[in-house]
Amino acid sequence: MKLSERKKKILSAVVDESIKTAEPVSSNDVHSKYLSEFSPATIRNELMALEEMGFLSQPHTSSGRVPTAEGYQMYVNELMDIKKLSKKEADNLKESFDTKLFNLDDVLQKAAKTISDATNYASVVYYGITGGAVVENILLIKLSQNNTLVVVVTDLGVIKEETSAITSTEDDLRQASKILTKMFKGKKLEEVEHSENLITKELARYKQIFDYILHLITERDEHNSVAVSGKDKLLNYPEYQDVYKLKHTMNLLDQKDKLSMVMSEVPEVEFSIKVGGDENLGITDCSIVTTTYKSRGKPIGSLGVVGPVRMDYGKVVSILKNVTKLLEDNQFFKEDKDE
Amino acid sequence: MKLSERKKKILSAVVDESIKTAEPVSSNDVHSKYLSEFSPATIRNELMALEEMGFLSQPHTSSGRVPTAEGYQMYVNELMDIKKLSKKEADNLKESFDTKLFNLDDVLQKAAKTISDATNYASVVYYGITGGAVVENILLIKLSQNNTLVVVVTDLGVIKEETSAITSTEDDLRQASKILTKMFKGKKLEEVEHSENLITKELARYKQIFDYILHLITERDEHNSVAVSGKDKLLNYPEYQDVYKLKHTMNLLDQKDKLSMVMSEVPEVEFSIKVGGDENLGITDCSIVTTTYKSRGKPIGSLGVVGPVRMDYGKVVSILKNVTKLLEDNQFFKEDKDE
DNA sequence: TGTTAGCACTCGAGAGGGTCGACTGCTAAA
DNA sequence: TTTAGCAGTCGACCCTCTCGAGTGCTAACA
Numbered sequence: 192m193k194l195s196e197r198k199k200k201i202l203s204a205v206v207d208e209s210i211k212t213a214e215p216v217s218s219n220d221v222h223s224k225y226l227s228e229f230s231p232a233t234i235r236n237e238l239m240a241l242e243e244m245g246f247l248s249q250p251h252t253s254s255g256r257v258p259t260a261e262g263y264q265m266y267v268n269e270l271m272d273i274k275k276l277s278k279k280e281a282d283n284l285k286e287s288f289d290t291k292l293f294n295l296d297d298v299l300q301k302a303a304k305t306i307s308d309a310t311n312y313a314s315v316v317y318y319g320i321t322g323g324a325v326v327e328n329i330l331l332i333k334l335s336q337n338n339t340l341v342v343v344v345t346d347l348g349v350i351k352e353e354t355s356a357i358t359s360t361e362d363d364l365r366q367a368s369k370i371l372t373k374m375f376k377g378k379k380l381e382e383v384e385h386s387e388n389l390i391t392k393e394l395a396r397y398k399q400i401f402d403y404i405l406h407l408i409t410e411r412d413e414h415n416s417v418a419v420s421g422k423d424k425l426l427n428y429p430e431y432q433d434v435y436k437l438k439h440t441m442n443l444l445d446q447k448d449k450l451s452m453v454m455s456e457v458p459e460v461e462f463s464i465k466v467g468g469d470e471n472l473g474i475t476d477c478s479i480v481t482t483t484y485k486s487r488g489k490p491i492g493s494l495g496v497v498g499p500v501r502m503d504y505g506k507v508v509s510i511l512k513n514v515t516k517l518l519e520d521n522q523f524f525k526e527d528k529d530e
Numbered sequence: 531m532k533l534s535e536r537k538k539k540i541l542s543a544v545v546d547e548s549i550k551t552a553e554p555v556s557s558n559d560v561h562s563k564y565l566s567e568f569s570p571a572t573i574r575n576e577l578m579a580l581e582e583m584g585f586l587s588q589p590h591t592s593s594g595r596v597p598t599a600e601g602y603q604m605y606v607n608e609l610m611d612i613k614k615l616s617k618k619e620a621d622n623l624k625e626s627f628d629t630k631l632f633n634l635d636d637v638l639q640k641a642a643k644t645i646s647d648a649t650n651y652a653s654v655v656y657y658g659i660t661g662g663a664v665v666e667n668i669l670l671i672k673l674s675q676n677n678t679l680v681v682v683v684t685d686l687g688v689i690k691e692e693t694s695a696i697t698s699t700e701d702d703l704r705q706a707s708k709i710l711t712k713m714f715k716g717k718k719l720e721e722v723e724h725s726e727n728l729i730t731k732e733l734a735r736y737k738q739i740f741d742y743i744l745h746l747i748t749e750r751d752e753h754n755s756v757a758v759s760g761k762d763k764l765l766n767y768p769e770y771q772d773v774y775k776l777k778h779t780m781n782l783l784d785q786k787d788k789l790s791m792v793m794s795e796v797p798e799v800e801f802s803i804k805v806g807g808d809e810n811l812g813i814t815d816c817s818i819v820t821t822t823y824k825s826r827g828k829p830i831g832s833l834g835v836v837g838p839v840r841m842d843y844g845k846v847v848s849i850l851k852n853v854t855k856l857l858e859d860n861q862f863f864k865e866d867k868d869e
Numbered sequence: 870t871g872t873t874a875g876c877a878c879t880c881g882a883g884a885g886g887g888t889c890g891a892c893t894g895c896t897a898a899a
Numbered sequence: 900t901t902t903a904g905c906a907g908t909c910g911a912c913c914c915t916c917t918c919g920a921g922t923g924c925t926a927a928c929a
Contacts (some may be wrong), residue, residue, distance in 0.1 A: 217921055232873050235922070253879045253921050293677040293692045330672065334683050338632040349692060353632045421779055423761075432773050438765050445762070446725050571902050592892050592908045689878070715892055 199270055200226060200247055201237045206266045210503050213253030213429050236505050247416070260467035260500065263478070267464045267504045273512075274505045281513055284309055288517045295348040296411075299418035302494065302518055309510045312498030313444055317454035319416040320483065323347060323491035324380050329371040331357070331364040339364065339405060343398075345380070347486065347524065352407055357400055365524065369398040371404065384409050415452065416492075417447045430476070431497040440477045444497060446522025449474075454493045457483055462508055467500050478502050484515045486524040494518070533583075539565060540576050541585055545588040545597050545605045549842050552766040552768045568684030580592070597664035599806035599839065604815070606803045606843045608787070612851075613844050620852055636751075638757035640848050641833065641857055646760025651837030654781055656793035658755040659822065660771045662686060663719050668743065670696070670703040678703065680739075681823055686825065689750055698740055704739045706736040709796055710743065723748050753795040755831075756786045756793065767792060769815070783836060788813075793832045796822055801847055815867045817841050823854045833857070 194202070204225035208216045218231040218238055226234065238256055241247045246262035261445050277286070283331070288305040299316045306314035324345035332392065339357040343350045359367065376382050384405065422444050431437040436507045443449060449472060452527040456463065463481045468474035478500045483490035494514060518524060533541070533669045543564035544868070547555045557570040557577055565573065577595050580586045585601035586592075628645040631637050640653045645653035654678065663684035671679040678696040698706065714722050723744065761783050770776040782788060790813060795802065802820045807813035817839045822829035833853060835846045 219921075229871050237922075251880055255921070284659060291694050293673065293694055328673070330671065330673075332669065332680070332681070334632065334667070334669075334688060338688075340681065340688070342671070342673070342679065349677075349679070353688060355630045355632055421782070426773060426777050426780065434765060434771050434773065434776075437773075441762055441765065542910075569902050578894075590909060594892070
C-alpha cells in the first residue's frame with residue numbers, strides 16, 4: 192500500500208498528536224499544529240482516504256480521527272523518525288545502568304529498571320535465546336552446618352543459590368567442586384542441563400550435589416530468566432484508567448512463561464513492534480517493542496517495553512538502542528573480554 | 531464509650547456484611563441475615579444511635595449504613611472474633627512457607643509472598659527493629675579477576691553481594707577474611723556499622739575490603755530490610771477501581787522509608803491495626819495490620835498487611851499469627867538452635 | 870484537476886426533569 | 900420497650916433537549 196508524501200505527512204501528524212494528547216485529532220488540529228500549508232478541507236479529504244485505507248478510524252461520525260493498529264504499524268514501519276537521545280539523556284542512561292554487577296539476575300533486573308525509568312513504561316528483559324553462557328567454575332562453600340552456598344560462575348556472570356540440602360563435609364565439597372568444574376568447564380548451560388546420564392563412578396558419591404546443581408541451572412532457565420520492571424508506571428496512562436484493561440496487561444507481565452514466548456522470538460528486523468498486542472497469544476490492549484542483544488555476535492536475549500498502543504515508539508526505540516549498547520558493552524557480554 | 535450487648539451485635543453484623551458485600555447495609559439486611567430476633571424497626575433505632583456515636587455513617591439520607599473508621603476500630607478492638615484457620619489452611623500456609631532458605635532477604639520475601647497469597651491483600655515484611663542478627667563469619671571468595679563474592683554469615687542467615695570493586699589477590703582475601711571475622715564475630719550488625727574508627731594497623735592494607743563490607747551492611751540496613759508482595763492484589767477490590775486511590779496506596783508500598791517507619795513501631799498490643807491509614811504519615815484510603823516477630827525473646831522485625839479499610843481483619847490477624855509462628859520456628863530465628 | 874470556502878448535518882457531552890424504589894425516621898399502638 | 904405502618908428522602912436510571920466540535924458534501928476557484 193503506497194502512500195503519497197502528503198498522506199504520509201498527515202498520518203504522521205495524526206499519530207504524533209495522538210501520542211501527545213490521547214484524544215481524537217481533527218483536521219483543524221493537523222492544520223494548525225502541523226501542516227498549515229494545507230487547508231483543513233484538504234486535510235479532511237486526505238483523512239477520509241486514510242480512513243478508507245484502514246489507517247485511521249472515527250470513534251463516532253462527528254469526531255476527529257484516531258490511528259488504528261494498522262495506522263500505528265505503518266507509522267513505526269515507515270514514517271517514524273527515531274529521535275536521537277540528547278547527550279544528557281544518553282549520559283543519564285549510562286549512569287543509571289552501572290555495570291559493576293556480576294550476577295546475571297542482577298544485571299537483567301538493573302537493565303529492566305533502567306529501561307522502565309527512562310521510557311516511563313513497563314519493561315521486560317529476557318535472557319536465554321540460545322543460552323550463550325559457558326560454565327567457568329563451580330564453587331561449593333560451607334556456610335554453616337546445614338547450609339552450603341553453591342555458586343556457578345559463567346562467562347556471563349554468576350548464578351548462585353544457597354541451600355540446606357547439601358550436608359557434605361568441607362573436604363567432600365572441595366573434592367566435588369573440583370570434579371564438577373572439570374566436568375562442566377566450557378560447557379553451555381543447556382548442555383549441563385541435559386547431562387543426567389553423566390554420573391560417573393567418581394561422581395556417584397556426590398550425587399546429591401550434582402542433582403542440586405542440575406536443579407539450580409534448570410530452574411533458572413525456566414523461571415529466572417525474565418526480569419520485569421515498572422508495572423506500576425502503566426497506572427499513569429489514561430488508557431489504563433479502566434482497571435479491567437490494566438489488570439489484563441499487568442497479568443501479562445506476571446506470566447513469565449508467556450513473556451518468555453514473546454521475548455524469545457528473534458525478529459528479522461532490528462526491532463519487533465507489536466502494535467496492539469499479539470492475537471495468537473491473546474495479548475490485547477497494549478503494544479510490545481522488543482529488540483535482541485548479543486554476545487559474541489549471537490543473540491542471547493532480548494529487551495522489551497510494554498505500554499499502551501499510544502506509545503511514544505520513537506523514544507522507546509531510541510532508548511532500547513542505547514541500553515542494548517550499554518548491555519553489550521558490559522564486561523560480561525563483550526567479545527573482547529580482558530581475561 | 532460503652533456499648534450495650536445488642537448494639538455490639540448490630541455493629542458486628544454491619545461490619546461483617548460490609549466486609550462481605552462492599553455495599554451500605556440496611557436494617558433489613560441485618561434483620562434477615564444476622565439478627566432475626568429483632569425487628570427492622572428496632573434495628574433502625576439502634577443504627578441511629580450507633581451513627582450518633584460515630585461508628586456508622588450514611589452515604590446519603592435514604593441509604594443503608596457504612597462503618598466509619600471508628601466503627602471498624604471498635605470492631606477490631608472489641609467485637610471481632612478471630613477465625614481460627616482450618617487444619618487445611620494452616621497446612622497450606624506451612625507448606626508454602628518452606629523454611630529451607632538461608633538468605634535473610636529470601637526469607638523475608640518468601641514470608642511476604644506467603645502472607646499476600648493467603649490473605650489476598652498486599653503484604654510487607656520488615657526486619658530490623660533492634661537488628662538481632664549477630665555476625666558469625668565473613669567470607670571473601672575470588673570469582674574472577676575483577677570479581678569477589680562477599681558473604682556475611684549471621685545467625686539469622688546470610689547477607690551477601692558480589693562486587694568488582696575488590697581486586698586483591700587470593701592470599702590477601704584469605705587473610706582479610708580471617709581478620710574481619712575475628713574482629714566482628716559475635717557483634718551485631720549495627721555495631722559493625724558504626725566501627726569506621728576501628729581500622730587498625732593490620733587492617734589498613736585491607737581498607738578497600740573493609741569499606742565494602744561496611745557499605746554492604748549499611749546499605750542493607752537502609753534499603754533491603756523491607757519485602758513487599760502482592761501489590762497487584764489490590765486491583766481486585768472495588769474501593770481501588772478508582773485509579774487515584776489505587777495509586778496512592780501503591781505509592782505507599784513503593785516508599786521503603788515510609789514503610790520502615792510504619793513497620794518499625796512496636797505496638798503495646800499484639801496487633802496494631804491502623805484503620806484508614808495514619809494521619810501523621812499522610813497515609814489514607816487503606817488499613818494496615820501489623821505484628822512483630824521475635825528472635826531470642828526480642829522483637830526483631832514485623833509482618834504487615836495493607837489493604838482496603840473494608841478488610842477481613844479476623845482472617846488477616848489469624849493468618850499473621852500463623853506466619854509469625856512459622857517464621858519464629860524457622861531455623862534461624864529459633865531460640866534453641868542446634869548448633 | 871486539485872484545492873478550498875461555505876454550509877448542512879451528525880452525534881456525544883452535559884444539563885434538566887421525571888419516575889421508581891430502597892431505605893429511612895417518625896408516630897402511635899401493642 | 901418494641902414494633903407495625905407510613906410518609907419522606909434521595910440516588911439510580913431514563914428520557915429529552917441543547918450546544919458545539921467536527922465532519923462530508925457541494926460548488927466555486929486556481
